[in-house]
Amino acid sequence: ANTKLIEQSKVTENQTSQIEILKAELNKQTIQLNDLKITSDELALHKSKVEELDKQLKVSRKRCEEQERSLCEMAVVVNSSKLEAESLRESHSAFNDAEWANDSENPNCFLCQCSFSVSRRRHHCRNCGLIFCHECSSRKMTLPSSAKPVRICDTCHALLLHRYSAK
Template structure:
């Protein structure tokens, strides 16, 4: 009987060792399976990260480009406001208030007539308003003073340089 208990005890010990070994194998299998699952998930996340990084880079480039266009547009608006400023704020000087030409200081008389600059509204002699320019407010070229002529010509030339077509 003792021999039988000893044998049964040995069988139990072997069974416990076998179960313990199987538990270790199962744990290793679970860890390995979990590792491969996480490895696949990691690869998917890496691909997703690369895609989103490229998208972000594209968006940043587009945003930078739009910022440049916005800056150019704001500059253009400022230029247009400056261009229209003389037209909107120009006040037609009254003939009675002016005795001398604003350009050369020549005194007006019966033979030296007064002429208004159609851009700034100031009064000049014939020589100082010799230039003609087409203004947005007139269909034909109109009389302007030399200062306004030079100003309008430089704006016109810079516009042509920016937009050659």
């Protein structure tokens, strides 16, 4: 009976030792579980922040694309306006830079080539500066350089009418 009691005591001692080991393991596992819960909560918080930042990024990208499209459209308009302004500058400077033709060097009408005399007078076109007879320069038009209509040649008249009608 004593041996049985000693054996029972050893078994009990062994089981108590195993219980202590299992309790320690349970405590360790509980601590790890709590740490994992905290980490899981932090991950969920970070995930929601990442999702919010992702939404903001998509909105920013869309806005950026819209602004790039607008910028490209504006560049086309600006380039078109630059070309138009340059064309206008060139055509305007062609008329502004026109030199007044010298009477003595031009004995004939620039357009119909008839010769000038006492009865056929010379007339300067106020737009291009060349010399014409009355028939080739009988038109009048208001120019940017004058407030009143002035004499211009048939060629300048047609050119200016075409330009004004194109606008």
